[in-house]
Amino acid sequence: MKHNINIKNKKASFNFEFVEKFVAGIVLGGTEIKSIRLGKANLVDAYCYFTGDELWVSGMHIAEYSFGSYNNHDPGQDRKLLLNRRELNKLKKKSQEKGFTIVATRLFINDRGLAKLEIALAKGKREYDKRQDIRARDTKRELDRIRKV
Numbered sequence: 001m002k003h004n005i006n007i008k009n010k011k012a013s014f015n016f017e018f019v020e021k022f023v024a025g026i027v028l029g030g031t032e033i034k035s036i037r038l039g040k041a042n043l044v045d046a047y048c049y050f051t052g053d054e055l056w057v058s059g060m061h062i063a064e065y066s067f068g069s070y071n072n073h074d075p076g077q078d079r080k081l082l083l084n085r086r087e088l089n090k091l092k093k094k095s096q097e098k099g100f101t102i103v104a105t106r107l108f109i110n111d112r113g114l115a116k117l118e119i120a121l122a123k124g125k126r127e128y129d130k131r132q133d134i135r136a137r138d139t140k141r142e143l144d145r146i147r148k149v
Helices: 010-015 030-037 085-095 127-148
Strands: 006-008 016-026 047-051 054-058 079-082 100-109 115-124
Touching: 010 016, 010 100, 010 115, 010 127, 016 085, 016 100, 030 100, 047 085, 054 085, 085 100, 085 115
Parallel strands: none
Antiparallel strands: 006 100, 016 079, 016 115, 047 054, 047 100, 054 079, 100 115
């Protein structure tokens, strides 16, 4: 069975410059994974934070499963991320530096049918960086248009 769920956070790549990316497992309940398989998730305001030595994701919205009963999940709850200790230590050390944060960039289902979250250690972009990105994108679009003609 092929899973082609690939939910991206496009806003994060516009607002942040990614320094390093990691792929983390997510602790999910039964109705949460069913909702993700239907593509009913949103990463727009998702970010990660540490509680003790555990990494949690907040702001990730997974819609309630339509066929769920009284034991349906809470759509906006924080969810624990699963990484190995070396990666957790590295992320914790870097995220405590000024200007760095951890953002969720992509939610997907791997070959084994497990939901994975791609997170990135990110540094916030300034306004002029964003303008340069827009200018580069517009230039590329214009060049592609000229090449087609």
